[in-house]
Amino acid sequence: MKAVMSDTGKPKKITSAKAAKPAPEPRRRGGSARSVADMLPDVGRAAFRRFGFVQSSVVSRWPEIVGERYAKLSVPESIRFPQGARADGVLTLLVEGAHGTMLQHVAPTIIERVNRFFGYSAVARIVIRQGTCAAPAPVSRVAPPSLKPVPVDLGDSLRTVADPELRACLESLAGALVATTGAPILMSGDGDR
Numbered sequence: 377m378k379a380v381m382s383d384t385g386k387p388k389k390i391t392s393a394k395a396a397k398p399a400p401e402p403r404r405r406g407g408s409a410r411s412v413a414d415m416l417p418d419v420g421r422a423a424f425r426r427f428g429f430v431q432s433s434v435v436s437r438w439p440e441i442v443g444e445r446y447a448k449l450s451v452p453e454s455i456r457f458p459q460g461a462r463a464d465g466v467l468t469l470l471v472e473g474a475h476g477t478m479l480q481h482v483a484p485t486i487i488e489r490v491n492r493f494f495g496y497s498a499v500a501r502i503v504i505r506q507g508t509c510a511a512p513a514p515v516s517r518v519a520p521p522s523l524k525p526v527p528v529d530l531g532d533s534l535r536t537v538a539d540p541e542l543r544a545c546l547e548s549l550a551g552a553l554v555a556t557t558g559a560p561i562l563m564s565g566d567g568d569r
Contacts, residue, residue: 434493441493442486449475451509455499464500472509479504 434455439447450469457465467490471479479486483502490499534550537543 434490437493441489443489446479446482446486448472449509450479453505463497465498466501466503467499468503468505470507470509471504473506476504476506 434441434452438450438452442450449472453468453470455465455467457463467487469479469486479502483504486502487499491497534543534546537546
């Protein structure tokens with residue numbers, strides 16, 4: 377190595393040229409399209425963790441885990457684990473009305489189902505808190521077709537149908553056809569078969 381004098385009068389060492397780093401590859405932008413359902417667990421993860429849930433799917437899939445009967449009466453509130461562990465936790469359930477006693481009797485079954493969902497012994501016991509569970513979302517009802525009277529020319533042809541149930545269905549169909557304008561709309565979401 378050679379020593380060269382710097383501006384301050386002290387010797388300065390000259391080192392060999394550093395190895396050139398390869399330029400980083402440009403980050404690929406965009407990528408493939410992702411569905412909103414794939415991104416929702418990421419969005420809710422922080423909020424669910426704040427309230428004690430390791431997996432948000434426990435809340436969203438509660439009816440699948442415990443069954444419709446118990447899901448109507450209870451809602452998982454939190455899962456608390458011992459310090460530094462992810463097993464043998466305490467599941468807190470919010471239970472509707474006086475159903476807490478019944479859920480105490482089926483607690484071993486609920487613990488078994490939750491642990492089966494996690495795939496390991498995540499819950500060791502259940503704490504039941506009495507409160508009001510959120511009411512299930514009301515099922516949207518389809519509005520009935522227009523109540524316009526069936527045209528006279530269609531009514532005469534329907535009078536010859538002997539079966540009263542078939543006649544009622546045909547009248548309903550005729551009324552729906554009269555009420556619509558334009559091309560028919562497929563409600564089932566199925567394409568052409």
